[in-house]
Amino acid sequence: MNIFDMTIHQLHGALKERKLSSVEATTAMLDRIAAVEPQIGSFITVTAEGALAAASAADRRIAAGECDLLTGIPLAIKDIFLTEGIRTTCGSRILDSFIPPYSATSWEKLRDRGAVLLGKLNQDEFAMGSSNESSAFGITRNPWDTTRIPGGSSGGSAAAVAARQAVATLGTDTGGSIRQPASHCGCVGLKPTYGRVSRYGVIAYASSLDQVGPLTRDVADCAAMMGAVAGYDAKDSTSVDTPVPDYGATLNEGVRGMKIGLPKEYFIAGLDADVQKAMSEAIETYRRLGAEFVDVSLPHTEYAVATYYLIAAAEASSNLARYDGVRFGHRAAADGLLDMYTKSRSEGFGSEVKRRIMLGTYALSSGYYDAYYVKAQKVRTLIMNDFISAFADVDLMLTPVAPTPAFRIGEKADDPLLMYLSDIFTIPVNLAGTCALSIPAGFSADGLPIGMQLIGKPFGESTILRAGYAFEQATEWHRRKAEITAIT
Numbered sequence: 349m350n351i352f353d354m355t356i357h358q359l360h361g362a363l364k365e366r367k368l369s370s371v372e373a374t375t376a377m378l379d380r381i382a383a384v385e386p387q388i389g390s391f392i393t394v395t396a397e398g399a400l401a402a403a404s405a406a407d408r409r410i411a412a413g414e415c416d417l418l419t420g421i422p423l424a425i426k427d428i429f430l431t432e433g434i435r436t437t438c439g440s441r442i443l444d445s446f447i448p449p450y451s452a453t454s455w456e457k458l459r460d461r462g463a464v465l466l467g468k469l470n471q472d473e474f475a476m477g478s479s480n481e482s483s484a485f486g487i488t489r490n491p492w493d494t495t496r497i498p499g500g501s502s503g504g505s506a507a508a509v510a511a512r513q514a515v516a517t518l519g520t521d522t523g524g525s526i527r528q529p530a531s532h533c534g535c536v537g538l539k540p541t542y543g544r545v546s547r548y549g550v551i552a553y554a555s556s557l558d559q560v561g562p563l564t565r566d567v568a569d570c571a572a573m574m575g576a577v578a579g580y581d582a583k584d585s586t587s588v589d590t591p592v593p594d595y596g597a598t599l600n601e602g603v604r605g606m607k608i609g610l611p612k613e614y615f616i617a618g619l620d621a622d623v624q625k626a627m628s629e630a631i632e633t634y635r636r637l638g639a640e641f642v643d644v645s646l647p648h649t650e651y652a653v654a655t656y657y658l659i660a661a662a663e664a665s666s667n668l669a670r671y672d673g674v675r676f677g678h679r680a681a682a683d684g685l686l687d688m689y690t691k692s693r694s695e696g697f698g699s700e701v702k703r704r705i706m707l708g709t710y711a712l713s714s715g716y717y718d719a720y721y722v723k724a725q726k727v728r729t730l731i732m733n734d735f736i737s738a739f740a741d742v743d744l745m746l747t748p749v750a751p752t753p754a755f756r757i758g759e760k761a762d763d764p765l766l767m768y769l770s771d772i773f774t775i776p777v778n779l780a781g782t783c784a785l786s787i788p789a790g791f792s793a794d795g796l797p798i799g800m801q802l803i804g805k806p807f808g809e810s811t812i813l814r815a816g817y818a819f820e821q822a823t824e825w826h827r828r829k830a831e832i833t834a835i836t
């Protein structure tokens with residue numbers, strides 16, 4: 349077996365039995381990155397030297413008998429996570445040369461357990477996008493078909509897992525940015541409940557929606573990564589102080605007797621036929637495993653995209669006000685202060701980010717605030733209530749992740765509205781603040797991965813991981829590997 353094909357659990361076994369060292373594993377991953385990066389473009393920064401130093405340190409820990417599950421495991425993280433002393437761009441030219449003075453809590457937790465950082469992954473600029481096309485550092489290609497997008501905004505995080513350039517990765521999800529790329533690249537991705545993972549040191553896009561989560565090759569790895577990053581952090585006032593369960597311990601409990609809701613608004617006529625087929629087969633698999641299906645309704649689903657793009661843009665316009673060329677980031681040569689602000693921001697931000705800042709500023713301006721922002725907040729409450737009512741009857745819900753498999757590079761780039769609409773099935777979960785898992789559930793006729801979404805109750809990560817694991821044990825989808833073809 350290739351080292352780069354191993355899961356966290358497989359690699360951990362080899363490290364523990366001393367069949368392999370972390371330096372060997374890390375070297376294998378760095379070689380793999382070098383080999384496929386020209387076709388894929390998952391990374392903004394590869395930290396080869398630091399990775400090898402961390403791997404040697406991990407080998408010393410292992411030799412001293414300290415072999416935690418994550419010790420010596422080569423990982424990579426989205427470039428939205430601050431990493432002390434390592435360039436962090438958030439996919440934007442405005443942060444092109446930004447070196448953070450401290451690190452994100454979620455990365456520190458992995459690092460403290462001995463994980464090795466291979467580098468920082470490509471993403472849509474400031475996590476705004478669904479295709480990775482808005483990155484200032486070039487596009488990332490889908491490892492299953494290099495003419496297609498990997499999804500976004502954590503496109504690099506998903507592509508790196510699918511292309512075997514990292515054993516597992518971290519991403520962030522504000523409106524689907526972990527789940528949608530996981531679905532398009534055939535990996536497992538978890539968007540945890542709001543407050544479950546610290547956002548400290550994660551560059552803010554829309555603070556009331558942003559969450560950190562793992563992307564992995566299988567559900568057991570996802571449970572392990574989730575357990576490692578979850579938990580209260582005094583440095584994030586929205587992180588919740590509730591005990592972190594052992595997500596791995598309950599994976600084997602199966603789905604017999606579980607009630608799974610099928611929200612009727614998610615199984616609409618326009619759904620892609622291959623996606624529909626994969627969902628029907630997944631439902632059959634779960635029935636065979638002893639789960640029971642219940643029809644449920646989330647009646648305000650049709651308003652979710654509009655609500656999200658008002659709230660997310662409003663919060664983004666406020667969060668991105670700090671990039672003014674004064675304290676950090678790109679500063680343009682200019683005549684006077686105002687000119688400097690204007691030029692720095694005009695040169696530093698890409699067009700999608702500018703569009704969001706304008707939308708958000710408009711929605712928050714006096715005279716429009718009540719009509720747009722306050723109205724959107726009220727609709728958000730209605731959407732949350734939809735989830736509360738539906739969850740009174742079921743343990744979890746099953747839906748598609750995206751209405752279609754990965755689209756072609758450039759297909760939606762000139763039509764922002766069409767791009768926004770592709771987030772329809774992932775956005776409501778962020779508005780409701782709950783958790784959801786994306787796992788491989790089939791392939792389209794032309795060989796593209798299709799993901800299924802399991803939506804859990806708030807802090808119900810154990811339940812969806814357990815249901816995901818049961819499905820994975822009963823199917824082979826997650827075992828298929830992308831064969832990376834040259835760009836044509």
Ligand code: GLN
Nearest residue numbers: 475476477522523524525
């Ligand atoms: N595609 C959505 C957006 O552009 C979601 C992005 C995300 O989750 N970060 O806002």
